[in-house]
Amino acid sequence: MTTWRKSSYSDETGGACIELARLSPGVGVRDSKAPWAGHLELPRQSFAALLDYLRRERPSN
Template sequence: MTTWRKSSYSDETGGHCVELARLSRGVGVRDSKNPAAGHLELPRQSFAALLDHLRRVRPSN
């Protein structure tokens, strides 16, 4: 069974709802508002690169 975890950046108002799961071949990413639509599966190295990029371009508060 796959365990999905909602991002800490997701909010309860219906916006920015991302869930992640550890999969055998990488990391799963899906929209928590519509899990039946499926998910993206990224190799762990690609997911780490994505997170690194997002941290660098994230606007400061």
């Protein structure tokens, strides 16, 4: 059974958030508001690169 974890940035109304799961051999990403719509699976290295990019390109408040 796959365990999906919701983003810690999510609020009680659902907000715009994602869920992540450890999949073999990658990482699953899906919309928390529509989990039935499927998921995107990324290789671990690609997921790490995506996170690095998002951290660098995050707009400052």
